[in-house]
Amino acid sequence: MSVLDAPVGAAPGPAGTGEGLVGVFVRLKLTLLRNGLRQSAGRRAAYITSVVFALLIAASQLLGLILMRGNAHAGALVVLLTGVLAVGWTVMPLFFPSGDETLDPSRLVMLPLRPRPLIAALLAASLVGIGPLFTLCLAAGSVVAVAHGAAGAVFAVVAAPLTLLLCVALTRAVATANTRLLTSRKGRDLAVLSGLVIAVGLQVVNFGAQRIGQAGGLAALEPAADVVRWLPPASAVGAVDSASRGAYGQALVQLLLSVAALVALLWLWQRSLVKLMTAPDGSTLAAAGPGREKAGKDGSRLSALLPQGRTGPVMERSLRYIARDPKTKAAWVTALAIGLIVPVLNALQGTGSIYFACFAAWMLGIQMYNQFGQDTSAFWMVALTISSPRDAYLELRARALALLLITLPYTALVTVVTAGVLGDWGDLPEAMGLSFALLGGMLATGAMASAHFPYSIPQDGAFKNVAPGQAGLAWISIFGGMVSAGLLCAPVIAVTIWLHLADLEQWLWLLLPVGAAYGALISWAGLRLAAPRTADRLPEILTAVSKG
């Protein structure tokens, strides 16, 4: 029999009744909050600042929304705003897994609590805090913006708290369902990738905002709002809008959709909570099956395709790390995404130029920087096998080759796509030549920077990419390197400009082979120069990259 099945009567005190339990949990949350603030003045200051800040934003938004009253597109705006808010609440537990200890079910396992009152109490406790207050302000503002007449007011009174409850239930359901995931290694890997979601999301929001600016204001929101107004919790706010416009049937359906969603979420939350508290966590146990397995052959097909000697294994490991190491993966996916988004979206909006395609080469070239920092302190395994500048050259060259395996086709692809969107096929060869030259410059300076300015990359947390005290080093390495990469490409840029100015446009295609050859030459030179420095500085590099 599990703890959750224990008769309620067996539990003394407030756990017996639902209302008592709610009080206990809300008091617990307040006490934890107070004690947390008592610990240090800095924490208190940070908390008060964030409260003031959040309240100011909430108040200004409330005011802004009330001012929106009467605007023809207010309905669309509030519906989308609620949608964004709900998405925020959904992904929040993925970014901040250890958010709230009152809500951590693993701390409640030993208590004789039935699931239903427990859910009610946890939900009530979740409503205490800045986030819910902020959400309530926003929800209130939203319904005020669209509510007209008595029916609108009635729906508004129900919709605002319902929206808040839905948001909170959403975040708890997601967090509980993911507790196992988030406490495991795979879940932490996922959290590291969350930085990427934000980086790419910001780009999309940025371009979306530009679009609205161009396409004649809030009217552009209507098509999206038509879908979102049927999705809970936005449908609750949509119901207020519908009721105000006299569409009572539609309003009722929208409101019921939100209520049904709340019930479903609470049910899902309860189910995963019960499962979490009664089933043991098996993720750390060794397999109980037949323990001794004979070691078989290494069936790697990748290694068969790659060159022999040092080059093959180093390339293979680099490529595996791009796929498996969350930090490396996040950096790569960000670079790939932004390298494509910036030139292509600019081209789509008609503000672009084919030369923006060089951005992809530049973003991907950055991956060559701090090569050894990406190894973390495991660099000792590399250091122990490098005993001459030749070894160091092979090591650096193999890493550059692994990089080129992805960047070369990708740069070509981005340039072709940009040219296609712009319809500017004539400038394709020169833009691609410039990209290749820039990529060569980035590889050369990246190799030099890896040897001269290595720094540690902390392995935990999505937003820490430099160990404390090494930020200066990282900036010197990346920015100095990027400026020098630009300077290294100056000859190719100069030739491009000269050909344009001298009206020799029929020769511009020559820039493709010239740029590629020049890029190859300077990368080779950069690797050659970096190799002896790497071989000389092995212990210093190891010390620099072991601080994470």
Added chain:
Amino acid sequence: MQDRAETDRAARAGEAGRPATPPAVRVQGLWKRFGQQTAVAGIDLELPAGKFIGLVGPNGAGKTTTLSMVTGLLRPDQGTVEVAGHDVWRDPVEVKSRIGVLPEGLRLFERLSGRELLAYTGRLRGLPGAEVDKRATQLLDVLDLAGAQHKLVVDYSTGMRKKIGLAAALLHNPEVLFLDEPFEGVDPVSAQTIREVLERYTRSGATVVFSSHVMELVESLCDWVAVMAAGSIRAQGTLDQVRGEASSLQNAFLELVGAGSRTGGDSLDWLGGKR
């Protein structure tokens, strides 16, 4: 008192050493400072080849710093290190191919599986692919890692990490093996496995140098011991020489590092007294 013990023992160690083969490790005047702190204060050390050698000392004695400098992972401020007759800093080609290292507190390439890690290390060491495969298979079997060979090292337990690290260090059949705290945090079963592999390896004439602060372990495994404390060598020689008149290595060690008399006096005399 301690200085005399050191010179006595060093002298005896010199007589015991065989001058015909070069020592596995010869360290002269090795210094390392980190800011104000002196981690290693001018040590001289001569470790005979073909022995199971223990480097013992309390936490913070400078064992890891010394081993890092000896294996070429940390640049000394001063002093020379020779491994099998070759200078570590002037002749890295000769030295790096002859040594295997299992450091403490440094990561492995944890996003590779155990087998991939061995394949990577072996091929980086210049072994042909088929040979690496054969050796990796045997090492994984002997170290009882065959069942976890396709798991990523990041998901390994402490004992499994030490074992895969040991396998990576042994793969190229080095002459001298340096292990920093190889038994730290390792369960008794894994410890026994590691022990058996190391004993078999030294019987072939290879040298194992390992650091530890567990005296019983050192006493049962090693035939040669160097005692380190506060950045200097307090004694070195065969187990018997270092143990001297003391009843156990533990007691000799406590005396050598100057911790023997700490329990005396009237401090704590209330403890266990009348309540």
